[in-house]
Amino acid sequence: MTRKPELKGRPELRGRAARLAHLLPTGRAQAARTPFVLLVVLLLGGGLIGLLVLNSALSEGAFRLDDLQRETKELTDEEQALQRDIDAYSAPDALQRRARELGMVPGGDPAFLGPDGKVKGVPSAASAARAPLVLAPEALATATAPPPSPEAAPRSPHTPTPGR
Numbered sequence: 001m002t003r004k005p006e007l008k009g010r011p012e013l014r015g016r017a018a019r020l021a022h023l024l025p026t027g028r029a030q031a032a033r034t035p036f037v038l039l040v041v042l043l044l045g046g047g048l049i050g051l052l053v054l055n056s057a058l059s060e061g062a063f064r065l066d067d068l069q070r071e072t073k074e075l076t077d078e079e080q081a082l083q084r085d086i087d088a089y090s091a092p093d094a095l096q097r098r099a100r101e102l103g104m105v106p107g108g109d110p111a112f113l114g115p116d117g118k119v120k121g122v123p124s125a126a127s128a129a130r131a132p133l134v135l136a137p138e139a140l141a142t143a144t145a146p147p148p149s150p151e152a153a154p155r156s157p158h159t160p161t162p163g164r
Contacts, residue, residue: 013021088094108124 089098105126107126109122111119111121111123114120
């Protein structure tokens with residue numbers, strides 16, 4: 001039986017291992033490593049730069065979210081304050097007080113007009129007791145000031161003087 005010479009650095013193989021060994025290159029194949037190393041370095045560098053950009057975008061988004069949450073809180077506080085004011089103005093005792101300040105009086109018993117034209121109920125007039133009329137601040141200033149006297153009023157050049 002003839003033996004195949006051993007390959008450099010490889011022991012002699014038999015059987016299945018020998019058949020598989022024929023599939024492998026026999027010589028020491030030197031693949032160019034520089035392009036592969038360059039590709040790996042570029043991929044790693046690109047990945048790191050991508051992560052840096054993504055991290056910066058996320059940080060900017062977090063700051064924007066924080067600003068929007070703060071603004072939402074301020075607007076919610078303002079809305080609640082306005083709602084408290086509305087509730088205070090629409091309370092029954094506040095409405096009654098404001099109506100009295102405006103000179104309104106409580107109405108009497110109402111009467112209703114039916115669809116056939118008949119009056120149901122006995123109407124009564126509103127009470128005549130009126131609260132003092134409260135004027136707006138602008139009207140109050142003119143109402144409390146004494147009317148100007150005719151002598152103190154400046155004359156226009158076109159008005160005739162009395163006695164002439």
